[in-house]
Structures are given as C-alpha cells and as structure tokens.
Amino acid sequence: xxxxxxxxxxxxxxxxxxxxxxxxxxxxxAFLIGxxxxxxxxxxxxxxxxxxxxxxxxxxxxxxxxxxRWENWGRAWNEAHIGRYFLNSVIVVTGALALTMxxxxxxxxxxxxxxxxxxxxxxxxxxxGMMFPVFLALVPLFFVVRNLGLLGTLPGLTLVYAAYxxxxxxxxxxxxxxxxxxxxxxxxxxxxxxxxxxxxxxMLPMARPGLVSVGIFNFLFQWNQYVLPLVLMQGEGxxxxxxxxxxxxxxAVNEGYRGDFSGLFAGMTIAMLPVIAAYLxxxxxxxxxxxxxxxx
Amino acid sequence: MRGKRLFIATFLIPxxxxxxxxxxxxYAQAFQIAGTNWSGLSPDYEFVGLDNFRRLxxxxxxxxxxxxxxxxxxxxxxxxxxxxxxxxSMISVGGRxxxxxxxxxxxxxxxxxxxxxxxxxxxxxxxxxxxxxYAPHTGMVNGILRAIGLDGLAVAWxxxxxxxxxxxxxxxVWMNVGFYxxxxxxxxxSIPRDLYxxxxxxxxxxxxxxxxxxxxxxxxxxxxxxxxxxILAIDGFAVVQxxxxxxxxxxxxxxxxxxxxxxxxxxxFGYASAIGVAMFFxxxxxxxxxxxxxxxxxxxx
Numbered sequence: 001x002x003x004x005x006x007x008x009x010x011x012x013x014x015x016x017x018x019x020x021x022x023x024x025x026x027x028x029x030a031f032l033i034g035x036x037x038x039x040x041x042x043x044x045x046x047x048x049x050x051x052x053x054x055x056x057x058x059x060x061x062x063x064x065x066x067x068x069r070w071e072n073w074g075r076a077w078n079e080a081h082i083g084r085y086f087l088n089s090v091i092v093v094t095g096a097l098a099l100t101m102x103x104x105x106x107x108x109x110x111x112x113x114x115x116x117x118x119x120x121x122x123x124x125x126x127x128x129g130m131m132f133p134v135f136l137a138l139v140p141l142f143f144v145v146r147n148l149g150l151l152g153t154l155p156g157l158t159l160v161y162a163a164y165x166x167x168x169x170x171x172x173x174x175x176x177x178x179x180x181x182x183x184x185x186x187x188x189x190x191x192x193x194x195x196x197x198x199x200x201x202x203m204l205p206m207a208r209p210g211l212v213s214v215g216i217f218n219f220l221f222q223w224n225q226y227v228l229p230l231v232l233m234q235g236e237g238x239x240x241x242x243x244x245x246x247x248x249x250x251x252a253v254n255e256g257y258r259g260d261f262s263g264l265f266a267g268m269t270i271a272m273l274p275v276i277a278a279y280l281x282x283x284x285x286x287x288x289x290x291x292x293x294x295x296x
Numbered sequence: 297m298r299g300k301r302l303f304i305a306t307f308l309i310p311x312x313x314x315x316x317x318x319x320x321x322x323y324a325q326a327f328q329i330a331g332t333n334w335s336g337l338s339p340d341y342e343f344v345g346l347d348n349f350r351r352l353x354x355x356x357x358x359x360x361x362x363x364x365x366x367x368x369x370x371x372x373x374x375x376x377x378x379x380x381x382x383x384x385s386m387i388s389v390g391g392r393x394x395x396x397x398x399x400x401x402x403x404x405x406x407x408x409x410x411x412x413x414x415x416x417x418x419x420x421x422x423x424x425x426x427x428x429x430y431a432p433h434t435g436m437v438n439g440i441l442r443a444i445g446l447d448g449l450a451v452a453w454x455x456x457x458x459x460x461x462x463x464x465x466x467x468x469v470w471m472n473v474g475f476y477x478x479x480x481x482x483x484x485x486s487i488p489r490d491l492y493x494x495x496x497x498x499x500x501x502x503x504x505x506x507x508x509x510x511x512x513x514x515x516x517x518x519x520x521x522x523x524x525x526x527i528l529a530i531d532g533f534a535v536v537q538x539x540x541x542x543x544x545x546x547x548x549x550x551x552x553x554x555x556x557x558x559x560x561x562x563x564x565f566g567y568a569s570a571i572g573v574a575m576f577f578x579x580x581x582x583x584x585x586x587x588x589x590x591x592x593x594x595x596x597x
Contacts, residue, residue: 028386028401035383036410039474042429043413045436049428061439103311110307114300122308129319133530133579135552136572139565140325144318163318166311195303224418226534227552231560245420249538252424261434264424271421279416283409286416287478 043272049265050076057261069262076267080255084240085247086271092154092243093222096161100218101211103162104169109199111170112177113185123174129167134227142231152238160228165218172217176210177203213289216282220290223275244271326576330569336559341566348570358571361542361549364461368468368529368550369582373522375469380476380521381514383411385506387477388484389492408481411474419471423538426467430454430539457547460540464548467535472528476521483514519587526582530575551575 051065077083150156229243255264334341387404430453438450533552542549559568
C-alpha cells in the first residue's frame with residue numbers, strides 16, 4: 001500500500017502539485033503501471049507483428065520488425081477484405097445509431113412528458129427488454145429476419161441493432177427528459193410552437209448531454225456486437241456483407257490455415273487503430289458519458 | 297387536443313413497430329418454440345410440452361457448460377470488482393496527502409484512458425488477439441515465459457483441457473477491468489475528501505479507508521457492476537467461441553455456445569430455444585439474487 005506522508009507546507013487549496021511530494025507512493029505506481037503494461041502490450045505486440053514477415057513472427061515473438069512491411073496491410077485490406085468489412089460496420093453502426101437515437105428520443109420524450117392511456121404499459125414494455133438475454137431471442141429472430149427477406153443484408157442488421165438498443169435508450173432518455181425544465185417548453189407553447197417543433201427545435205437541443213451519453217453507450221454496444229451479425233449474416237453471398245467482427249474472426253481462421261500470420265496481425269491492427277484513435281480523441285466524453293449512463 | 301393525440305401516435309408507433317417486430321415477437325416466440333421439436337428442416341413441428349426441458353435436465357453437455365458459467369458467475373465479478381476497486385481507489389485517492397487533502401496519483405487521467413483500451417476494442421478483436429497471444433510457438437504469453445527463463449511453463453494453453461477455461465476467464469477479466477476502474481473512480485470523485493483526511497488523522501490505514509469509507513460509499517455502483525458482470529458471465533459466448541470454440545473436449549464450453557451450436561449447427565431449433573428459456577430464468581434469478589444479497593442501507597452524505 002501507498003506510504004502516506006502528511007506534509008506541513010502552506011499551499012493554496014487550488015494549487016496543483018506545486019513541488020515533488022516528499023515520498024512518492026511508489027507501490028501504487030508499480031501496480032498501476034503493471035496493469036497499464038498488461039493492457040497495452042498485447043495491442044503493441046499486434047501492431048508490431050503486423051509489420052513483420054511470417055518468418056520473423058515464427059522465430060521470435062519478441063523481435064522487432066526488420067522493416068515496415070506495409071504490404072501486409074495491403075494484403076489484409078484488399079485480399080482479406082478487411083476494408084470492405086470495416087465499411088460495412090461503419091454503414092450499419094451509423095445507420096443503427098441514427099435510428100436508435102431518433103426513435104429512442106421520440107418514444108422517451110412522449111413517455112416522459114405526455115400523459116395518455118397505456119403510457120405505463122408502453123414504458124414497461126420498452127424497459128422490460130433490458131431483462132431478457134439476447135440469446136433467448138436468437139432462434140426466432142433468425143426466422144423473423146429471414147421471413148422479412150432481410151437475412152444477410154445490411155438494412156436488416158441495422159434495424160436489428162437499433163431495435164435491441166431501444167430498451168436502454170428509452171429507459172435512459174425518459175429519465176433524462178423528465179429532468180428538463182417545463183418552463184421552457186411552456187414558454188415555447190405560448191409562443192405558438194407546435195408539438196413537433198417543440199421537440200425538434202427546443203427539447204432535442206436541450207437534451208444534448210443525455211443524447212451524447214446514451215449515444216456513446218449505444219455506439220460501443222453496436223460496434224462490439226458479435227452474436228447478432230454471426231446469426232443474421234448467414235446465407236448465400238452474405239460474406240460480402242459481413243461486418244468487421246465477423247470478417248476478422250473468419251480471417252483468423254483462414255490465415256491460421258494458410259500460415260499468413262502477418263496478414264492476420266495487419267487485419268487486426270487495421271480493425272483496432274481507428275477505434276483507439278477515435279477513443280483517444282473523445283476519451284473525456286466517452287468516460288464521463290459512460291459513467292453517467294451507468295450510474296443512472 | 298386532436299393534434300396532441302396525433303403527435304403521440306406518430307412519435308410512438310415507429311419505435312414500437314421496430315421494437316415489436318425485432319425484439320418482443322422473438323422473445324415471445326422463443327417460449328413457444330421451446331415447447332416444440334422443431335428441427336428447422338421442415339416447417340412442421342409438434343408440441344412436445346416440457347420434453348425439451350426434461351432432455352435438458354439429463355444433458356451432460358448442458359450441465360458441463362452451465363458449470364463453467366456458474367464458475368464465471370462467481371469469479372468474474374469478484375476478480376473484476378476487486379481489481380477495479382483496487383486500481384480505482386489508487387487512482388482517485390492513492391496519491392500523497394498533504395494539508396490540501398488526499399490526492400489521486402499523478403497521471404490518473406493517463407491510467408483511466410489506458411485501462412479502458414480493451415473496452416473500446418470490439419470483442420472479436422479481443423478474442424482474436426488473445427488467441428494469438430496464447431499461441432504455443434508464436435504467442436507472446438509463451439514468449440514472455442521463455443524470455444524470463446520459465447520455459448517449463450510454456451505450454452499449449454488453449455490445447456490443454458486443464459487450462460483452456462482459465463485462459464478464457466483471464467481474457468474476460470482483462471477486458472472488463474478498465475471499464476469498472478472508470479466507473480468506480482467516477483463514483484469516488486463524489487466522495488468528500490475530508491472524510492479520508494479525518495480517517496487518516498485518526499490513524500486509519502489505507503486498507504481501512506478503502507474498506508470502511510470507499511466501499512460503503514460506492515456500494516450502489518458496486519451493486520450495478522455486479523449485476524452487469526453477472527449478465528456478462530452468463531453469456532461469455534463471443535470470447536469463448538473465438539478463442540477456444542468451447543474446446544478442447546468441451547473444457548471451456550458455455551451455455552450460449554451450446555445454444556448457438558444446437559440451433560445453427562445441429563438445426564434443433566426447439567431444443568435450442570429451451571436452452572434460451574433456461575438462460576433467461578437463470579439471468580432473472582441471478583439478477584434478483586444479487587440485488588437481494590447486495591442490498592444494504594444506502595449511505596447518505
């Protein structure tokens with residue numbers, strides 16, 4: 001455990017670490033750095049391996065690449081279709097996220113701020129969806145999607161992602177819309193603002209912090225989906241429509257057979273880097289948003 | 297008030313339609329399909345009542361998978377929450393303390409950002425990455441062991457029934473700790489610093505402050521974490537399927553994987569749905585149980 005020292009130094013309360021502390025809590029740092037290494041080393045290893053030749057990978061997992069072999073990346077992008085899968089993922093998640101946020105906000109807004117018969121039942125129906133494991137739905141969902149002719153299609157997957165994101169979205173945003181002040185809404189109504197304009201011009205902009213929180217949560221949920229695409233992107237020609245998660249696992253199997261390890265690592269790195277980069281850009285919003293979303 | 301009614305309808309009907317078709321109807325059908333012997337090859341099936349559940353009760357593969365989920369259910373939350381609390385409290389209050397108060401460590405932001413990395417990578421990336429990490433000759437796990445002279449410990453991790461489950465378990469902990477570090481340290485931000493200062497003045501050790509102050513004050517968050525991790529542990533599908541596919545010889549099988557294979561490899565849709573129903577009741581029981589067990593008086597500040 002950390003060693004504590006109480007220093008008796010006059011310093012204004014707002015000043016941040018003015019001088020090096022007398023005793024640095026070495027042990028806490030050792031633990032913290034240890035875990036930081038544990039989280040980053042595998043990722044770094046994958047990135048480094050993506051530049052190696054297969055021979056370098058096979059002989060020593062520790063060695064550095066003798067030169068940067070971008071051709072591995074090219075192979076993964078073109079021949080292993082990681083580029084296409086990435087694009088599919090982006091299309092599906094973009095569409096699903098937009099749909100989730102729009103429909104979720106609409107339902108939540110009405111449920112939070114209007115009184116009508118059956119309101120409670122509708123709310124419970126939405127929120128109840130959070131209790132059910134996705135696995136329970138898998139078999140019938142496959143047939144529902146197939147009967148609609150949407151099996152193995154990007155629109156089908158988009159709709160399913162959006163539908164399964166609704167419970168949490170409605171739950172979170174209903175609570176959020178309730179906290180918004182009524183005075184603004186009343187003032188807008190007095191000024192002759194209709195229900196629709198009130199929602200799109202006044203309430204939605206006011207709900208921005210809540211929308212961002214739940215949007216980040218939904219993005220991670222949808223981007224990380226594995227079982228839904230696995231079940232729904234089957235059938236003839238479906239492999240052209242695969243999303244990244246599926247494409248990457250298929251790549252792992254194929255390249256394992258072929259012994260193209262560098263191609264696999266390159267594919268993995270291509271899949272990994274943009275998300276890490278986006279996260280590094282927005283990490284403040286991601287972390288505060290998730291914390292707010294989880295704590296309710 | 298006609299406009300208002302119309303407004304409510306136009307705002308509720310589209311989301312309800314989407315939700316009804318893709319979520320409510322499959323859930324409802326699952327219970328019904330679970331009572332049939334539908335094989336999926338033909339549209340014909342018979343109602344067999346509770347036969348699927350009787351078969352489930354005597355299915356050794358199911359119980360084997362369930363046992364693994366049960367182990368995860370205990371170990372995943374315990375390990376993840378303990379590590380999460382440990383790191384979060386070091387980050388939030390583990391730094392030096394002076395007259396100004398108790399501080400987080402230097403670089404707290406850095407740790408929070410880095411720890412979260414596995415969480416933003418999709419589960420498929422995590423799975424493939426760790427499959428390679430565990431690879432007997434090319435993987436880094438054995439690479440490290442050999443580098444520090446422990447060649448004897450370098451084994452075929454995923455090929456050995458004794459280790460495969462634990463390998464998967466380790467990955468689950470690895471990928472989730474960061475999220476709970478962020479979650480817990482957010483909760484710890486709202487604890488007044490003077491509580492720690494008072495305790496430290498009274499001669500409390502760091503461990504005591506963690507157990508007596510931090511944990512009770514973030515208990516709500518721990519409870520939420522527990523439920524989320526329990527749900528994750530009942531699933532476990534993606535990581536298991538990618539890394540070991542349940543093997544070798546079912547040594548890392550989980551219920552979700554049973555369901556998936558029963559349905560989409562064997563085409564036994566009725567039986568698979570019964571597994572789904574079992575999973576549902578399991579989830580429900582576990583959630584209710586945890587909420588009950590972890591219920592405590594909320595500490596108001």
